[in-house]
Amino acid sequence: MQLRRQLPLMVVFVTALLVMLFKFFNFGETGKNVLSQMDKWSQVTSIVAFLLGPINLIRLHIGNVAKRRPRWIHSALTLVVIVVFTIVFALNGSNGKVTLWVVNNIAIQISGAIYAMLGFYICSAAYRSFKLKNLEATVLLLSAVILMLAQAPIGEAIIPGISKWGEWILSVPNSAGMRGIRLGAAIGAFAASIRVILGLERSWVGGSTAD
Amino acid sequence: MTAEQWGAIAGSICIIMAWSYLFKESDVYYFAEHLFVGLTVARGLTYTFENQLKPLILKDIAEKGQWSLLIPVVIGLLIYCWFFKGLRWVARITMGFWIGYGAGYTLAFSPPVYLKQVFDTFTPFIKDGRFNFEGVLYFLVVITALMYFLFTVKKESGVLKYGSMFGRYALMVAFGSAYGSITMAYLSLVIGKLQVIFKDALHLVK
Numbered sequence: 001m002q003l004r005r006q007l008p009l010m011v012v013f014v015t016a017l018l019v020m021l022f023k024f025f026n027f028g029e030t031g032k033n034v035l036s037q038m039d040k041w042s043q044v045t046s047i048v049a050f051l052l053g054p055i056n057l058i059r060l061h062i063g064n065v066a067k068r069r070p071r072w073i074h075s076a077l078t079l080v081v082i083v084v085f086t087i088v089f090a091l092n093g094s095n096g097k098v099t100l101w102v103v104n105n106i107a108i109q110i111s112g113a114i115y116a117m118l119g120f121y122i123c124s125a126a127y128r129s130f131k132l133k134n135l136e137a138t139v140l141l142l143s144a145v146i147l148m149l150a151q152a153p154i155g156e157a158i159i160p161g162i163s164k165w166g167e168w169i170l171s172v173p174n175s176a177g178m179r180g181i182r183l184g185a186a187i188g189a190f191a192a193s194i195r196v197i198l199g200l201e202r203s204w205v206g207g208s209t210a211d
Numbered sequence: 212m213t214a215e216q217w218g219a220i221a222g223s224i225c226i227i228m229a230w231s232y233l234f235k236e237s238d239v240y241y242f243a244e245h246l247f248v249g250l251t252v253a254r255g256l257t258y259t260f261e262n263q264l265k266p267l268i269l270k271d272i273a274e275k276g277q278w279s280l281l282i283p284v285v286i287g288l289l290i291y292c293w294f295f296k297g298l299r300w301v302a303r304i305t306m307g308f309w310i311g312y313g314a315g316y317t318l319a320f321s322p323p324v325y326l327k328q329v330f331d332t333f334t335p336f337i338k339d340g341r342f343n344f345e346g347v348l349y350f351l352v353v354i355t356a357l358m359y360f361l362f363t364v365k366k367e368s369g370v371l372k373y374g375s376m377f378g379r380y381a382l383m384v385a386f387g388s389a390y391g392s393i394t395m396a397y398l399s400l401v402i403g404k405l406q407v408i409f410k411d412a413l414h415l416v417k
Contacts, residue, residue: 004300004303007300007303007304007307008275008300008303008304008306008307009307010307011304011307011308011311012307012308012310012314013311014311015307015308015312015315016311016312016314016315017315018314018315019286019311019315019316019319020315020318020319023319024319031413037279038312040280040283041282041283041286041308041357042281042283042308042309042312044267044280044284044287045251045262045283045284045287045290045305045308045309046287046309047259047263047267047287047372048264048283048284048287048290049287049288049290049291049305050255050256050259050260050263051256051262051291052290052291052293053252053255054252054256055294055323057248058346059251070240072379074238074241074242074244074245075245077242077245077246077249078245078246078248078249078252078370079249080249081245081246081248081249081250082249082252082253082256084253085249085250085253085254086253086256086257088251088253089253089254089256089258089262090257091255091259093261094254094257094258094261094262097214097276099254099257101214101218101298101396102250103232103250103254104218105217105218105221105222105225106218106221106222106225106246106247106250107247107250107251107254109221109222109223109225109226109404110225110226110228110229110243110244110246110247111247111251112400112403112404113225113227113229113230113243113404114224114229114244114247114399115232115400116400116403116404117229117232117399118236118254119394119397119400119401120233120395120401122390122393122394122397123398126390128350135380136379136380136383137383138300139383139384139387140383140384140386140387140390142387143383143384143385143386143387143388143391144387144388144390144391144393144394145309145393146290146388146391147387147388147391148394148395149226150391151391151392152395156232166281166388169384169388170328170388170392171277172345172348172349172352173348173352173385173388174384174385174388174389175349176332176348176349176350176352176353176356176358176381176385177352177353177381177382177384177385177386178389179241179328179353180296180352180353180354180356180357180358180359180360180378180381180382181358181360181366181382181385182328183323183325183328183329183353184357184360186321186325189317189321190317190318190321192314193313193314193315193317193318194286194314196310196311196314197228197314197315197318204303204310205300205303205304205307211388
């Protein structure tokens, strides 16, 4: 029982230690080779594990169909599409004419349309939330309006030179603010990495997180 | 009609099916959604097999004789133990390898990237004989944004209070501009999809 929890934590520690050891200390060509080999190993493990997601998805949809859960007919459709098109794509090749026609004209169009739908929601959210409640909200609204006008042809027609303002906002306050956030996130990532390596963060092995 | 024209018609139908969600949740939308999921899985399976797994086995291992790659192959295969109740802990060895590699990589390779950003933030106050307003503002915004996200100390008075207040306004400008840019990006996506319907399929726009 103890080994079941300790072994994955030991794997984490040893793997992380090897990466840091060969990066921080100069082992010459050997060090470079080990690092590139570890990179390759990481890729290979991911490639071999590629069936994990599809198996989970297929299991879920088979369960939906077998138990006649709500909208089970759509689950059946997903299963049929997976089986039929895996055969079609396999026979046609991943860059074959039929494969590319289906991917470009059906899959990419649906994914693009669903993603673009956020455009409608973002406009509706802006209408509901952009109110001049306080100074912070006013600054947010002004900045967003200037940026939108700066990037649309009509903006330059209404306020000549607004595209320059937009460029300035993007290159100075926006870039600096985002850098501050990125640096904060990086410090958080370093702290989280150290916790994981030292085994203080072990919720992923089914244990509680140590303080 | 050419395959391209059929493609534009099929694409337009798919876009309308997906956008039907804006009107109401319906079977038409769910049809499009599940069709997309199925196609993506089928594409992912065949693409990974053909372009990654096959070259790995046939080229790297069998042809080049890199037999040491069988070790990560075995480590990767252990993840499938997740599907067997009593062996779930074995799958965590693969996860441990990924997490360890990711954590080690973050600590070993990220500092140069972020440290360069830290160094670049410190710009001289006077540049080419003139006061460097943009450089100073950039520095102030980065520092005060970090101050705003500092939660471990009390910010009731002094530099920290006013610094974090300035940081809050600076972040509002940054978020507002990011929001504006994203809105424009989404609108251009919407326009792109409308072009597929009205230009490529219906030929109503030239």
